[in-house]
Amino acid sequence: MTSILVLNGPNLNLLGSRQPEVYGATTLADIEKMCADWADANGCTISFAQSNHEGALIDHIHAARGVSDGIVLNAGAYTHTSVALMDAIASVDLPAIELHLSNVHAREDFRHVSYIAKVSIGIICGFGARGYIMALDAMQAHVKD
Numbered sequence: 001m002t003s004i005l006v007l008n009g010p011n012l013n014l015l016g017s018r019q020p021e022v023y024g025a026t027t028l029a030d031i032e033k034m035c036a037d038w039a040d041a042n043g044c045t046i047s048f049a050q051s052n053h054e055g056a057l058i059d060h061i062h063a064a065r066g067v068s069d070g071i072v073l074n075a076g077a078y079t080h081t082s083v084a085l086m087d088a089i090a091s092v093d094l095p096a097i098e099l100h101l102s103n104v105h106a107r108e109d110f111r112h113v114s115y116i117a118k119v120s121i122g123i124i125c126g127f128g129a130r131g132y133i134m135a136l137d138a139m140q141a142h143v144k145d
């Protein structure tokens with residue numbers, strides 16, 4: 001059975017109340033439930049985590065080695081800054097999908113830079129909470145290929 005880590009970075013614990021005009025009204029708990037329901041319906045297991053701390057996110061990525069078949073990563077603002085997260089993904093030899101709720105390319109220039117994209121099989125952005133399901137679907141298909 002395919003196992004996928006869904007990992008969320010800084011400030012995503014505040015989804016639902018954080019800039020809803022940008023990120024929507026769905027909470028992270030709602031998204032976790034959507035992902036769990038999708039996993040049940042699609043013969044997949046997921047683990048779901050969030051941290052505001054770069055080192056803790058790296059620990060989650062390392063812990064996925066030998067446990068998960070792929071990583072869906074919404075690294076939040078660390079996407080645009082973190083060489084350490086990029087190195088962590090490159091180090092574990094697992095496929096990763098970069099995910100964002102918002103369309104980062106329609107926003108400020110600094111959000112157009114991604115360290116995570118360099119080590120990802122693909123990127124999904126701009127579809128809000130639905131993007132999580134799109135990413136899980138894409139990861140499951142990739143792992144089965």
Ligand code: DQA
Pocket residue numbers: 010011012074075076077078079099100101102103104111
């Ligand atoms: C985000 C986009 C990032 O630029 C931002 O820093 C976030 C959320 C998104 O899901 O749209 O924290 O990753």
